[in-house]
Amino acid sequence: MSLALFIEQILNGLQFGVMLFLMAAGLTLIFGVMGLINLAHGSLFMVGAFACATVAAATGSFWLGLVASLAAAAAAGAVVEILVIRRLYERNHLDQVLATFALILIFSEGTRWVFGSFPLYLDIPALLSGAVRLPGGAQYPVYRLAVIGVGIAVAIGLYLLIGKTRLGMRIRAGESDREMIAALGIDIGTLYTLVFALGAALAGLAGAMVGALQSVQVGMGEPVLILAFVVIVIGGIGSIKGALIGSILVGLTETLGRFLLPHAFALFMPPSDAATIGAALASMLIYIVMALILAFRPSGLFAANA
Amino acid sequence: MKKLLAASILALSAGLAGNAFAEPVKIGMITTLSGGGAGLGIDARDGFMLAVKQSGNKEIEVVTEDDAQKPELAVQIADKMVQSDKVDLMTGIIWSNLAMAVVPAVTAQDIIYLSVNAGPSALAGAGCNANYFNVAYQNDNFHEAMGEAANKDYKKTFILAPNYPAGKDSLTGFKRYYKGELAGEVYTKLGQTDYAAEIAQIRASGADSVFIFLPGGMGIAFTKQYAQSGVGLPLLGPAFSFSQDVLPAIGDAALGVKNTASWSQDLDNEANKAFVAGFKEEYGRLPSVYAAQAYDTANLILAAAAKASVKDKDAFRAALKEADFKSVRGKFSFNTNNHPIQDFYVREVVKDGDTLTNKIIGTAFTDHKDAYAGECKM
Numbered sequence: 001m002s003l004a005l006f007i008e009q010i011l012n013g014l015q016f017g018v019m020l021f022l023m024a025a026g027l028t029l030i031f032g033v034m035g036l037i038n039l040a041h042g043s044l045f046m047v048g049a050f051a052c053a054t055v056a057a058a059t060g061s062f063w064l065g066l067v068a069s070l071a072a073a074a075a076a077g078a079v080v081e082i083l084v085i086r087r088l089y090e091r092n093h094l095d096q097v098l099a100t101f102a103l104i105l106i107f108s109e110g111t112r113w114v115f116g117s118f119p120l121y122l123d124i125p126a127l128l129s130g131a132v133r134l135p136g137g138a139q140y141p142v143y144r145l146a147v148i149g150v151g152i153a154v155a156i157g158l159y160l161l162i163g164k165t166r167l168g169m170r171i172r173a174g175e176s177d178r179e180m181i182a183a184l185g186i187d188i189g190t191l192y193t194l195v196f197a198l199g200a201a202l203a204g205l206a207g208a209m210v211g212a213l214q215s216v217q218v219g220m221g222e223p224v225l226i227l228a229f230v231v232i233v234i235g236g237i238g239s240i241k242g243a244l245i246g247s248i249l250v251g252l253t254e255t256l257g258r259f260l261l262p263h264a265f266a267l268f269m270p271p272s273d274a275a276t277i278g279a280a281l282a283s284m285l286i287y288i289v290m291a292l293i294l295a296f297r298p299s300g301l302f303a304a305n306a
Numbered sequence: 307m308k309k310l311l312a313a314s315i316l317a318l319s320a321g322l323a324g325n326a327f328a329e330p331v332k333i334g335m336i337t338t339l340s341g342g343g344a345g346l347g348i349d350a351r352d353g354f355m356l357a358v359k360q361s362g363n364k365e366i367e368v369v370t371e372d373d374a375q376k377p378e379l380a381v382q383i384a385d386k387m388v389q390s391d392k393v394d395l396m397t398g399i400i401w402s403n404l405a406m407a408v409v410p411a412v413t414a415q416d417i418i419y420l421s422v423n424a425g426p427s428a429l430a431g432a433g434c435n436a437n438y439f440n441v442a443y444q445n446d447n448f449h450e451a452m453g454e455a456a457n458k459d460y461k462k463t464f465i466l467a468p469n470y471p472a473g474k475d476s477l478t479g480f481k482r483y484y485k486g487e488l489a490g491e492v493y494t495k496l497g498q499t500d501y502a503a504e505i506a507q508i509r510a511s512g513a514d515s516v517f518i519f520l521p522g523g524m525g526i527a528f529t530k531q532y533a534q535s536g537v538g539l540p541l542l543g544p545a546f547s548f549s550q551d552v553l554p555a556i557g558d559a560a561l562g563v564k565n566t567a568s569w570s571q572d573l574d575n576e577a578n579k580a581f582v583a584g585f586k587e588e589y590g591r592l593p594s595v596y597a598a599q600a601y602d603t604a605n606l607i608l609a610a611a612a613k614a615s616v617k618d619k620d621a622f623r624a625a626l627k628e629a630d631f632k633s634v635r636g637k638f639s640f641n642t643n644n645h646p647i648q649d650f651y652v653r654e655v656v657k658d659g660d661t662l663t664n665k666i667i668g669t670a671f672t673d674h675k676d677a678y679a680g681e682c683k684m
Contacts, residue, residue: 005506008506009506012500012503012506016500016502108340112340117339117340117345119345119526119555120555121556123530123559124534129534130534139535141531141536210499213500213527213531214499214523214526214530214531215523215527215530215552215555216555217526217555218341219341220523255503256503258494258495258503258504259506262492271491275491275492276474276493279492280469280493283469
């Protein structure tokens with residue numbers, strides 16, 4: 001196994017991780033600040049991808065599509081928050097899960113009504129197409145490097161927003177004591193709508209960027225949603241830092257596991273069996289990691305309210 | 307005597323009325339119309355209904371239900387169709403795991419099932435049934451055809467499929483005929499959408515070609531990412547990943563990909579020309595291989611129903627088995643296990659004006675039979 005292959009796989013893991021981070025950051029913010037379990041987060045991811053594909057097809061510009069994905073997902077998030085989610089804060093988690101699951105179905109069938117059942121076309125922009133040569137001889141697609149860049153920029157942006165601005169201060173305050181900051185005269189309703197729209201916009205951005213790599217189709221958000229939940233459980237619910245570390249950890253485990261486990265089994269069994277068993281075990285690996293982490297740190301790596 | 311008289315009157319009136327059936331036919335169609343796999347089911351339904359419409363026959367009734375790609379739902383719908391809709395025939399299932407849940411149960415109740423797509427090996431060999439007709443293929447066939455076709459140009463192929471029964475059937479089928487060396491054999495998670503790790507392995511493996519079986523969204527994702535990675539090795543696969551339902555979403559990344567199927571829209575025969583033109587006019591898009599298979603299924607039923615009453619199961623089964631219809635695939639006949647004997651073609655993805663589509667560039671097998679027919683005792 002060459003060094004170039006190894007470097008390429010590490011980058012793949014990193015890229016997958018930051019993409020998960022964009023999903024997990026919104027999810028963990030919403031859970032941390034409002035105590036809401038939002039299963040419909042994957043639908044917002046899908047809304048972003050469809051908005052990007054539609055606008056890119058109409059205008060020919062991926063970049064306009066990207067802007068549209070942010071706007072559409074944030075708008076969808078704000079509308080959903082005002083119409084549905086707002087009524088759920090005082091309810092228990094089961095009601096929240098039921099209502100947001102209903103939202104998944106509504107979003108999926110609504111999207112099928114509008115766009116049909118066949119996947120849409122979305123390609124990466126010409127500026128970011130092709131591959132670059134990395135030190136060590138590995139070739140790597142420019143677009144994936146750009147995704148890593150965007151993920152890091154968003155992580156820094158969120159850190160500054162939450163740590164250094166007035167809005168961030170209110171978000172943190174809302175997280176620790178909802179009644180108190182309402183009593184201090186802050187419009188908690190608007191704050192919640194803002195946070196929800198911010199989380200939705202991040203999911204939409206992830207959807208648009210991933211849509212160019214994968215296929216833009218109904219139901220594309222749910223597999224990512226499951227991984228995003230794993231990430232926030234590992235990272236500690238409500239913690240942005242935990243979401244970042246958790247998503248990189250999940251991204252690397254998933255990618256390297258898929259790559260290394262079949263090789264490891266091939267040392268002592270026939271390659272065909274090794275491929276099957278390795279693949280089966282690799283798909284369980286992140287859940288094994290999650291179980292191990294929870295065994296030692298039951299509230300995750302960086303629990304916000306610990 | 308009375309019976310004979312009735313039969314001769316019936317025969318006479320059938321002769322006068324042209325294509326009127328001996329008995330009206332009620333068909334239950336269970337297929338996938340929602341969820342990620344809906345594109346395939348919608349194409350199958352549309353192909354089937356086109357044939358029914360073109361026949362102009364009023365005595366055929368089709369009850370359609372959505373299985374959402376869920377086996378438990380498909381089983382419930384099948385029960386309902388048998389018990390309360392009282393259907394004579396059933397058809398429509400796309401996915402093998404759903405077919406395995408439904409087909410053995412309905413054929414045991416003496417309902418004839420005609421498959422428009424799924425062809426699991428378990429139903430082709432020892433588990434074959436006189437009430438089960440597969441009008442599409444046995445699951446291994448497309449992959450076998452590509453294995454055979456790959457022998458011509460390639461010596462070291464990297465093969466990849468999802469880790470589920472049809473994925474394993476696929477690579478087994480490919481290896482059954484491929485004589486070259488394997489640069490690698492990888493099973494991915496079902497529904498996986500990011501293939502960066504696998505593409506890196508392909509790059510490092512020293513392969514001269516890549517064979518993939520990734521239906522639906524998985525294939526779209528892989529093909530786009532593969533094109534961006536700059537690996538550039540020839541890409542091979544069964545038609546599923548490069549069928550008309552997914553080509554528009556893959557875009558130019560699919561150009562030049564070779565894939566195998568029993569049908570292509572440019573196949574030169576009268577029935578196919580009428581089908582492709584009719585489908586385009588009715589639905590405004592090109593048909594996929596799923597639509598072609600369903601169209602054939604409907605025409606097979608129409609042909610059999612014109613010869614025998616659907617209430618007389620033995621006569622109807624015999625009429626089906628004759629396969630006396632004009633197939634869009636040109637030649638078509640049934641093997642001893644009620645699975646097709648047909649030709650398999652190598653197709654290449656090309657651009658026809660602005661539309662991506664497949665063109666036939668060669669023949670992989672002539673009169674190919676599946677590997678399991680020998681185990682079928684019928």
